[in-house]
Amino acid sequence: KQEVTQIPAALSVPEGENLVLNCSFTDSAIYNLQWFRQDPGKGLTSLLLIQSSQREQTSGRLNASLDKSSGRSTLYIAASQPGDSATYLCAVRNGSSNTGKLIFGQGTTLQVKP
Amino acid sequence: DAGVTQSPTHLIKTRGQQVTLRCSPKSGHDTVSWYQQALGQGPQFIFQYYEEEERQRGNFPDRFSGHQYPNYSSELNVNALLLGDSALYLCASSRRGTNEKLFFGSGTQLSVL
Numbered sequence: 001k002q003e004v005t006q007i008p009a010a011l012s013v014p015e016g017e018n019l020v021l022n023c024s025f026t027d028s029a030i031y032n033l034q035w036f037r038q039d040p041g042k043g044l045t046s047l048l049l050i051q052s053s054q055r056e057q058t059s060g061r062l063n064a065s066l067d068k069s070s071g072r073s074t075l076y077i078a079a080s081q082p083g084d085s086a087t088y089l090c091a092v093r094n095g096s097s098n099t100g101k102l103i104f105g106q107g108t109t110l111q112v113k114p
Numbered sequence: 115d116a117g118v119t120q121s122p123t124h125l126i127k128t129r130g131q132q133v134t135l136r137c138s139p140k141s142g143h144d145t146v147s148w149y150q151q152a153l154g155q156g157p158q159f160i161f162q163y164y165e166e167e168e169r170q171r172g173n174f175p176d177r178f179s180g181h182q183y184p185n186y187s188s189e190l191n192v193n194a195l196l197l198g199d200s201a202l203y204l205c206a207s208s209r210r211g212t213n214e215k216l217f218f219g220s221g222t223q224l225s226v227l
Contacts, residue, residue, distance in 0.1 A: 004156070034215055043118075043204055043220040044157070051213060089156055099210060101147065101170055104156030 002027040002094055006105035013080055014113050021075040021108045023090035028068045031100060035064050035075050036089045038107070044089065048075070080112045116141065118207050118219035126225045127195050135190040135222045139207030143217070146188040148180060149204040151221070157204055163188050164210055192224075200226045 003026045013019050023033070032051045036044040048057045048064040050073070056065040063076040073090055087109045091102040119138045127133050139146050145164045149157035159172035163182035182188045186207075192199055202221045208214060 032213070036218075041202070041221075041223065043120075044206075044218040046215045046217065049213075049215040091156075099145070099162070099164075099169070101159035101162065101172060102149075102157075102206075102216065103159070106154070106156045 002030075002092060002103045004090060004092055004103050004105040006088075006090060006108050008108060009106065010109045010111075012111040012113065015080060015082060017080050017112075018076070018078050019080055019110070021077070021088050021090075021110070023073040023075070023105055025071045025073075025092050025103075027094065028071050029094060030068065031093045031095050031097065033064075033066055033073050033090060033092050034102065035062075035073075036091065038087045038089060040087075047088075077110075080110075082112045082114050085110055085112050118143075118205055118217050120203075120205050120219035120222050122222060123220065124223045124225075126227060128227050129195055129197060131195050131226075132191065132193045133195060133224060135192075135203050135205075135224070137188045137190070137205030137207075137219060139186050139188070139205075140217045143207035143209050144186050145208045145210050146182060146186065147206045147208075147216070148188070148190045149206065150174075151202040151204060153201070160190070195226045197226050200224060 035047045050066045061078040087107040089107045091104045147162040148160040151157040162170040166182045205219045
């Protein structure tokens with residue numbers, strides 16, 4: 001059974017700092033992995049999608065990496081800003097197609113202080 | 115281009131009642147999935163609809179049921195509400211046969227008193 005874990009559960013950093021959020025999963029037979037951002041009481045905004053054959057994806061100040069063999073992914077945020085404060089969730093999709101369910105971690109709540 | 119839209123945004127019900135939540139997928143998407151997110155937790159998969167049929171189901175009781183219409187919109191129905199059903203219910207849409215990312219709506223916050 002696939003399990004997804006995110007560490008730390010919460011993180012507080014000063015503005016401008018670079019930071020790394022961690023995600024681990026127990027079954028390496030994933031189809032893809034997606035990172036989401038969630039503001040309090042709101043829906044999920046997709047940040048980056050990494051296919052199982054890829055090693056990393058980048059979008060602006062965000063970079064996500066994937067190491068399937070070790071069951072790990074990281075989300076790197078460069079030059080953090082107060083507007084980055086939110087909960088970040090990673091989710092894996094098992095199987096061999098893009099139709100499987102997403103299995104989520106519990107999220108890391110990030111606070112960036114001005 | 116409207117993204118995934120959900121209604122209502124908030125709902126208050128009492129134990130034992132029934133509720134219907136609605137979702138319109140992003141334009142061009144044909145597959146709708148529903149997730150339940152309890153406070154402080156990651157979303158949990160409820161079920162997925164494609165071609166008006168339930169294709170996959172998570173570990174949720176039969177009190178949770180759904181429907182998909184020919185225009186790809188979907189409903190989530192929950193019968194005999196329990197206090198533990200209080201959560202944010204999220205709808206996600208995608209296009210089958212592609213590697214595109216999943217798009218989520220803003221959710222319906224359900225409170226059961």
